[in-house]
Amino acid sequence: MARQWQCIGVQRKPPTAVIEAAHRAHALPFDDDTDFHNADRGFIAALSPCVIKAADGRVVWDNDAYSFLGGAAPTSVHPSLWRQSTLAAKQGLYEVVPGIYQVRGLDISNVTLVETDTGIIVIDPLVSTEVAAAALALYRTHRGGDRPVVAVIYTHSHVDHFGGVLGVTSQADVDDGAVAVLAPDGFVEHAVQENVYAGPAMTRRATYMYGSMLPRGPRDQVGCGLGQAPSTGEVAIIVPTIDIRETGETHTIDGVEIEFQMAPGTEAPAEMHFYFPRFRALCMAENATHNLHNLLTLRGALVRDPHAWSGYLTEAIDTFADRADVVFASHHWPTWGRDSIVEFLSLQRDMYAYLHDQTLRLLNQGYTGIEIAEMFRMPPALERAWHTHGYYGSVSHNVKAVYQRYMGWFDGNPARLWPHPPEALAPRYVEAIGGIDRVVGLAQSAFDSGDFRWAATLLDHAIFTDSAHEGARTLYADTLEQLAYGAENATWRNFFLSGATELRGGNFGTAAQVASPTMLSQLTPEQIFDSLAIRVDGPRSWDLDLAIDLAFADLATNYRLTLRNGVLVYRKVAADPATASVTVQLDSKFRLLSAAMGDFSSPGLQISGNQAALQALLGVLDQPDPSFDIVTP
Known part of the structure; x- marks a missing residue:
């Protein structure tokens, strides 16, 4: 790759x-x-x-x-x-x-x-x-x-x-x-x-x-x-x-x-x-x-x-x-x-x-992850040592990680149990504040006073209300740049600058996936099935009921895949053509990767039965989006 x-x-x-x-x-x-x-x-x-x-x-x-x-x-x-x-x-x-x-x-x-x-x-x-x-x-x-x-x-x-x-x-x-x-x-x-x-x-x-x-x-x-x-x-x-x-x-x-x-x-x-x-x-x-x-x-x-x-x-x-x-x-x-x-x-x-x-001491006193991160300070001996500074990890996001590990995403406040998602929440905030221009004006005041965190929060709502608003985009990019310049943590700096770059110039995409052919070749059949299962588009496959037998000659093993209720399940079982929608014989697990990509012409791959069933499974597999938006809706 x-x-x-x-x-x-x-x-x-x-x-x-x-x-x-x-x-x-x-x-x-x-x-x-x-x-x-x-x-x-x-x-x-x-x-x-x-x-x-x-x-x-x-x-x-x-x-x-x-x-x-x-x-x-x-x-x-x-x-x-x-x-x-x-x-x-x-x-x-x-x-x-x-x-x-x-x-x-x-x-x-x-x-x-x-x-x-x-x-x-x-x-x-x-x-x-x-x-x-x-x-x-x-x-x-x-x-x-x-x-x-x-x-x-x-x-x-x-x-x-x-x-x-x-x-x-x-x-x-x-x-x-x-x-x-x-x-x-x-x-x-x-x-x-x-x-x-x-x-x-x-x-x-x-x-x-x-x-x-x-x-x-x-x-x-x-x-x-x-x-x-x-x-x-x-x-x-x-x-x-x-x-x-x-x-x-x-x-x-x-x-x-x-x-x-x-x-x-x-x-x-x-x-x-x-x-x-x-x-x-x-x-x-x-x-x-x-x-x-x-x-x-x-x-x-x-x-x-x-x-x-x-x-x-x-x-x-x-x-x-x-x-x-x-x-x-x-x-x-x-x-x-x-x-x-x-x-x-x-x-x-x-x-x-x-x-x-x-x-843990502070969460047991009732503080949330965000609150703990805001008040947390390392001992003086650790602050004095260069090698304990947060250049890659940070005290702030590591504290929140510890909270998440033990307590999960919910902080216990019922008002935060069922919030609106950002694209639904943002217009409500903007309307309550008095419109997008009012929000941008307040953000400008926050920017001018050096409160870049509050400016970013306001502008996040503005962008998720109207992502084309030029004033909001420009000020948001300016704000993220200032947050970047002030960050001791390099990954925070890079996040802020990447967001500012996409606000100014549009989505820049991403590098190709790390899952190279040689990486994929090391997947076990079970891992391949798992990776297929997480790509099944559930709503599109609710009404499908399929049974597919996969026989691997190199492993001397047969798997039965079933797709029902939008869930792909696999088991090691003896082949049973009478109950299978389709049977696929493969001389090696590598042929499965070809079949998963829709290539049925690969040598060493034989299909018997209802090939349309196999096509139906492949037809409900989602392609991941490697360049989804982050800083905009």
Whole structure:
């Protein structure tokens, strides 16, 4: 699957005096330059130019676009975020310790290369094939020569940690046993589910979250806090050959021992940490990075468990800290020295534990998620540490996530149990206030006074009443820009700027889906059926009553699919042509993907019985909308 790196430019307004004054008022420890020393430590070589293209000439990564970063922060960027973005944009090959190397700044994530007796282990091969190949080539040019890849480790089930695997190895080498692929138990299930089931909606929102369609610059996208942005090349997956199931499990790869710690249900549903005794080095996957992470990512996902997260960090400290000289992760830069490692991991642990415990304390006093987020403050020791700042996650939306995890979407107020949806609510508010021009006038007054949050609320109602109202669109875009300039959180900034861009220039669409053919090829038949079931248009299929037998020769298995009451149900049963509307025989599960797309001419696919029944099922499958509107109705 290919995605285009493209940017939509608009003319931005300058920051207001209110934003400039707010930036001057921040008391931040800029004299602490430890992170800059650590981010530069072990530097070997940069990729120059740091522009990576696909075979057809498309740019899939451009780190040089961030060359504006550095020096004093402009007034259009929160000074803390400017510092973080400057650090995250550093790129090149770095030595972590002799024998362990990282390539940073060639994607949103890092790829780590561990030298074994005769080859290398690749940890987390980035988002896409092209950038992973470039990273491996950079390593080999300056360090590794022709050392073969002997293993790949996926730390967890997010695409920026496995999608570039074909840039460092091949399916053939894995099939031949030349390369082992290690991953936490449940990896494939969760990797596929996240990218297929809700993939279209997540990808559209991720376009806002990462600022994927925005120009790079001081008034536009400056990164996403965790890195710059995901690369946009070919995404693939190779199924693991070794599933890591237990804490304390060890494996030796070409002479290098690895000790694993399971950490499921943390930053990802399937995640693990691991330790290299030979190098006294600890990999913390994505559970201890140089920012507050998301408990509920703005692109959408299941709410994560900060209680479990903090518990696994405690276990990592107790298990590995006395033996580790360095801790590194799949984003950002390492931390060296036992005392610094313990302090870093302890503050990361305390951050997630405090969010969890204090949110529960306050919700049990009757406060709602929004109220808790507004009053919540981290302890001074956590506020002073740069790596606990909310560049990617935020205290505000993480507190709301904890509330949602325990209490759900409803805050208990009966007036909010059955509200009107936005397109019905907005005209009522506008009418009550005195008409759309009156609303825009009040929003202008709020804007002028620096109350951009209230201005945005008023203008949201105006746009959902009349999305073509030019005055409302312009002022709304101006307002979102000011909110962006004031945000320490990069993903908030990107959401605000993406909304402003679409208000000024229209819907800019989204990147292609992460659910590439190679991802889809890893779906089990049950996962394919589930993905079909969530595409059934219920009202259009209320009156259909179908039974379809699917026989897979490669699996020696038959499934009965029934569609009734708008619900697609599947079971493993013996074939029964007498009761089936239609029988489909497939030589492999891959033919099912072809049939699901309406291609019945594929070799290895035989249909007997009422083919119209199969057509009827396909006829009620919805196509997802990958570019639905967000900031407008």
